[in-house]
Amino acid sequence: MVGGGVVLKTLRIFGVLAAASLSGCSLLPGSGPSxxxxxxxxxxxxxxxxxxxxxxxxxxxxxxxxxxxxAPGLRGSFGDYRPPASQPIGVGDTLQITLWEAASGGLFSSPAMERASPGSRSATIPDQTVGRDGSVTVPYAGRIQVAGRSQQEVEAAIVERLRGKAIEPQALVNVSRNVTNTATVTGEVTQGARVPLTLRGDRVMDVIAAAGGFRSPVHETFVSLTRGDRTARAPIQALLANPHENIFVRPGDVLTVERTPxxxxxxxxxxxxxxxxxxxxxxxxxxxxxxxxxxxxxxxxxxxxxxxxxxxxxxxxxxxxxxxxxxxxxxxxxxxxxxxxxxxxxxxxxxxxxxxxxxxxxxxxxxxxxAKAFQLVSMLTQPAIQGAAVGAAVK
Known part of the structure; x- marks a missing residue:
């Protein structure tokens, strides 16, 4: 009777576990929900x-x-705006100014130069950095406002100031160091730098290439573009797969290249x-x-x-x-x-x-x-069955 009682209890346990397995298996181990x-x-x-x-x-x-x-990407966040037709001069830029006169005997000629050549005379003003007031100094013309103007507009302003003082004056303005029309590139690039932007317009990949290119694998590389108070992020592979995502960079933009596996x-x-x-x-x-x-x-x-x-x-x-x-x-x-x-x-x-x-x-x-339920039942009942078998054999 003892052996039969054990077997009966075992069958009851089996029934409980089998019912649990068929009703969602909440009592059984598992790797997640069904x-x-x-x-x-x-x-x-x-x-x-x-x-x-x-x-x-x-x-x-x-x-x-x-x-x-x-994902919205760069174009969806900023649009594919064309670059400006001209790049205005700004505070901090360095200018080289060259002045010409039509004949000797004017403001910018000297006796030595007159003996050497009877033609036009010129003078080059040492490089000047645009001050915080947005101006530079030109001899005989005084302080010239240059910030916010194009090179052609500054040339015209200088000629107008020298008219009547120099002999048919002409001016040539060259931006020898441009810090206003630049974009900053940092992060996972060969060499972080402030990259000058050209008049033809530079796209994101152009600017990254100017900084030496990115160092991480393409599929793990992302670029973040910060413009004003907005920032957008896109994978480099999206720019390569869709040229429309490779938008134009504007002055003052900050590009951060990141490696994100x-x-x-x-x-x-x-x-x-x-x-x-x-x-x-x-x-x-x-x-x-x-x-x-x-x-x-x-x-x-x-x-x-x-x-x-x-x-x-x-x-x-x-x-x-x-x-x-x-x-x-x-x-x-x-x-x-x-x-x-x-x-x-x-x-x-x-x-x-x-x-x-x-x-x-x-x-x-x-x-x-x-199958898990049957395996668990077997583990629980096997000792009891073996014990019952031994007890029956002893009797």
Missing amino acids: GDAVMTAGTPSESRPETAFALVEIDTNVVAALARHG QTFTVAGATGANAVVPFDARGITLEEAIGKAGGLADQRADPSGLFVLRYEQTAAIAEYPTVSPLLASQRLTPVAYHLDMRNPAALFTARRFAMRDKDILYVSNAPVTEI
Whole structure:
């Protein structure tokens, strides 16, 4: 009777554990929620109209929406404004001024020069830095306001001041050191510098190249552009892939080049659970699955593959299944679902782009949880069965 009582108790334990395994397996160890649990938590219902995150099925429409609503980038933040037609002189610039007269005997000639040549006479004024008052000094012309003017406008102002004093005066103004029309480049570049901007216009990649180029790998390099009180950030690969993102730099801009490794996290029933680097210009969901070692044959539920991330409001607006409360947030948590049992899902996975800090999660198959329950029951009941067998043998 003793042995039979032990067996009866064992069967009761088995029944409890089996029921637990079939009702969600909450008593069993696991790597995360089941696919059904994720689907239920992200699907609104009459009793629970608001959910903690949005559940979105990955299809061609979703892939197209994500492509339309990528990161704003530099052009989206600043626009592709053309450079100014001229670069005005500013405080701190250094000017070289050369003056000419049509004949000898004027203000800028000397007896030695007259004997050497009967032609026009010239004089070069030593380099001058534009003062805080925005002016420079020209002999016989006095203080000339130059800040905010172009070189041609300053030349005309000098000639006007010398008219009647010099013999048919002419002036040539050259900016020998330009500190006003420059952009600052710093960070992961060969040599941080203040780069002068040319009249033809310089784009972001031109200015970075003038500073020696970036030192980090392309797919890990980002550039931040600060203009006034606004800052925007974009990956270098976006500027290379889309020339429209390579916008014109304006005087006073600050470019900061940063190295930011891109990674995604793998969890659940995959070949390896880890933080995986992109190590490429871009990575798709199909490639992410491969880097994770694929789905584990003995554990994975192919219909329970999810990509978890926070999305911008602009992209969420195109998903009709997202609740208004979630859509009103600045960043919305979204669980993208893909059923890998569908053959078409393999092609969809190739078009779905992974992003930095995404979570790739694959749930366990339901049969795996049942197997865990049987294994746990076996571990608990085996000593009792062996003890009952020994007791029966002794009697």
